[in-house]
Each structure stands twice: as structure tokens, then as C-alpha cells.
Amino acid sequence: MDFVGIEKLSLVDYDGKISCILFAKGCNFLCPFCHNSELVLGKINSFIPFEDILNYLKSRKNVLDAVVISGGEPTLMDDLKDKIIQIKKLGFLIKLDTNGTRFEVLQDLINSNLVDYVAMDVKNDLNSYQLTINKNDFDLTDVIKSINLLLENRVDYEFRTTLVKEFHNEESIINMAKMLKGAKRLYLQKFISSENCFNKNLHPIEKEVSLHYVKILSDYIDQVELRGY
Numbered sequence: 657m658d659f660v661g662i663e664k665l666s667l668v669d670y671d672g673k674i675s676c677i678l679f680a681k682g683c684n685f686l687c688p689f690c691h692n693s694e695l696v697l698g699k700i701n702s703f704i705p706f707e708d709i710l711n712y713l714k715s716r717k718n719v720l721d722a723v724v725i726s727g728g729e730p731t732l733m734d735d736l737k738d739k740i741i742q743i744k745k746l747g748f749l750i751k752l753d754t755n756g757t758r759f760e761v762l763q764d765l766i767n768s769n770l771v772d773y774v775a776m777d778v779k780n781d782l783n784s785y786q787l788t789i790n791k792n793d794f795d796l797t798d799v800i801k802s803i804n805l806l807l808e809n810r811v812d813y814e815f816r817t818t819l820v821k822e823f824h825n826e827e828s829i830i831n832m833a834k835m836l837k838g839a840k841r842l843y844l845q846k847f848i849s850s851e852n853c854f855n856k857n858l859h860p861i862e863k864e865v866s867l868h869y870v871k872i873l874s875d876y877i878d879q880v881e882l883r884g885y
């Protein structure tokens with residue numbers, strides 16, 4: 657399957673790197689606060705021929721450092737590994753954005769040295785996870801395995817959580833802190849409502865409260881920062 661979107665140049669998606677972002681279609685979560693609802697629901701069918709992407713990357717080898725593989729959920733792409741191999745051959749760093757639900761894909765990419773940075777969403781504590789992703793019966797085994805894999809520190813990574821008033825509270829943050837104990841980095845992202853969200857009646861958590869959460873999490877995690885506040 658080909659990618660359905662490309663942001664040709666980004667200065668903010670891979671810290672310290674100039675990157676190009678590729679967007680995969682579809683996701684196995686339905687996070688009510690998702691900004692990419694059209695991608696998640698698979699409504700976008702204008703695939704970009706991978707050959708065109710490779711040609712673009714070749715022409716920007718002197719400008720770009722990295723390629724960010726995002727979505728949707730890119731690990732659902734059946735030929736993701738093959739595509740990353742081809743991009744890597746051009747000399748680019750690879751950042752993978754993932755929800756961690758395909759542990760074996762993530763493990764294989766890490767074992768094969770095909771990713772340089774992983775940004776994994778950790779949506780909430782386990783008690784509230786299914787509510788937060790809007791999938792009542794979702795089996796979280798792979799999410800937990802992916803968290804533990806990243807905690808092994810074999811690849812540079814960050815966890816990230818979008819704080820939403822309707823889903824997060826002090827109790828869920830404390831549980832999450834315990835679940836991520838020993839982690840290197842966690843970003844707490846500000847929720848910003850938009851027309852593209854599945855649920856348009858959600859609210860961000862105030863900065864003051866978010867800073868309190870940073871304090872709680874910092875007892876368990878090396879680097880905890882707010883993003884977008």
C-alpha cells in the first residue's frame with residue numbers, strides 16, 4: 657500500500673532535524689480527539705506512487721535529514737519494512753510515529769536497525785485506555801509489549817500523551833507514571849479542538865493542571881515536558 661499524504665518539509669516533527677513526513681492511511685484506534693479522522697477512516701484514496709516519493713527524496717538529499725513515517729497508523733502497512741529499507745538506502749534517518757499496537761512490526765524494525773527514533777502514543781493508564789481510544793474490547797497486550805520494548809532503550813524514543821479533560825485525571829496520570837517507570841522521555845501534548853476531530857466537544861487540560869501532572873510523572877520518568885502549551 658502506498659502513502660496517502662506527504663509534508664515535504666518540516667522543522668518540528670523530528671527534534672533538531674529537517675524532515676519530510678509521510679502519512680499512511682487507516683488506524684485501528686478511533687481516538688475521539690484525533691485530528692486525522694479522514695485518514696483514520698480511510699476516506700483519502702489519493703495514493704502517492706512510492707516511486708514519486710523516492711524521486712522527491714533523492715532530489716532533496718542535501719536538504720533533508722530524516723523521513724517521519726506517520727499516519728494514521730503506519731505499522732498497519734503490509735510493506736512498511738520494504739519501504740523503509742528503500743528510504744534508508746538513500747541515507748535518511750527514520751522516525752516512526754506509532755500507537756504501539758503492532759509489537760512484532762516495531763520489534764522487527766528495531767532489531768533490523770531500520771528506525772532511528774520512535775514516537776509512541778501512550779493514550780492513558782490501562783483502566784482508561786479503551787475509553788480513550790474509543791474501542792471497548794481492544795486487546796492492549798501489544799501496546800504493553802511495545803512500551804516495555806522501548807523501555808529497553810535500544811532505540812531513541814519518546815512517549816507522548818495528548819491530555820484531554822474528559823479522559824485524564826490525577827489518578828490516571830499516577831497510574832500512567834507507574835506504567836512508564838524508568839522511561840527516558842514523555843511529552844504531554846495540549847489538545848486543540850478542530851473540525852477534523854471525531855468528537856468536537858472535548859476540552860484541553862489547563863496549563864497549571866498539566867504542570868502538576870509533569871511534577872507527578874517526573875518522579876518516574878527522566879524527562880517530562882509539555883508540548884503545545
Ligand code: SF4
Pocket residue numbers: 683684685686687689690691692696727728729755777
Ligand atoms: S492512534 Fe493516532 S491516528 Fe489513530 S485514531 Fe488515535 S490519534 Fe488518530
